[in-house]
Amino acid sequence: MFTGLIEELGRIERKGSGTGILNLRVGAQRVTEDLRSGSSIALNGVCLTVTRVAPKCFSVDVSEETRETTTLASLKVGEFVNLERAMSADGRFGGHISTGHVDGITKITGRKRRSGSTVFDFELKREFVPFIVEKGSVGVDGVSLTILKVERGIFSVNIIPHTLQSTTFAFKKVADRVNIELDIIGKYVVNFLKSRQELKE
Numbered sequence: 001m002f003t004g005l006i007e008e009l010g011r012i013e014r015k016g017s018g019t020g021i022l023n024l025r026v027g028a029q030r031v032t033e034d035l036r037s038g039s040s041i042a043l044n045g046v047c048l049t050v051t052r053v054a055p056k057c058f059s060v061d062v063s064e065e066t067r068e069t070t071t072l073a074s075l076k077v078g079e080f081v082n083l084e085r086a087m088s089a090d091g092r093f094g095g096h097i098s099t100g101h102v103d104g105i106t107k108i109t110g111r112k113r114r115s116g117s118t119v120f121d122f123e124l125k126r127e128f129v130p131f132i133v134e135k136g137s138v139g140v141d142g143v144s145l146t147i148l149k150v151e152r153g154i155f156s157v158n159i160i161p162h163t164l165q166s167t168t169f170a171f172k173k174v175a176d177r178v179n180i181e182l183d184i185i186g187k188y189v190v191n192f193l194k195s196r197q198e199l200k201e
Helices: 065-067 126-131 161-166 184-200
Strands: 010-019 022-025 041-045 046-054 057-062 081-083 102-115 117-123 137-140 145-149 152-158 179-182
Touching: 041 057, 102 126, 102 152, 117 161, 126 179, 126 184, 137 152, 179 184
Parallel strands: none
Antiparallel strands: 010 022, 010 081, 022 057, 041 046, 041 081, 046 057, 102 117, 102 179, 117 152, 137 145, 137 179, 145 152
């Protein structure tokens, strides 16, 4: 389980592929302190298994399915990524409950400064609509965010300077694609109501 509170910005050091698997080597410092082979780590919101750890870097493998359903395949060498280790059992909980199972990809449709913060607009895909509510939670590239506004075709979030500087949002621009993880509690509620309605029918 993750919280959506980014611990560190890593950088893609190497990218290779073979037999349908994408291998990424990521440069990092803080998160490598207690990583080991088999550890779980969220990279831009995608839960991955660490395959190798070396001083100030680690490697992960990305399956073909994950390549097709997330933005990881489009990462470039030198690009920064959001990193969060799996939450420990005795850790302090912050952000919101996140699984690292991305629900889809959307794109940034707007970026503007407002009262010292930065407002990002995202394309609201039809399949996301039941789960995106004002003041609700959403994970964008692994960052826990509160939904500021929902309008036809878009939803917006307000990012404070600390979050902007501590995540890849500092580099994001209009038309960039991002990973979306919908609120898991909302998914359970919607699924329950749907199943209940189907039973009535």
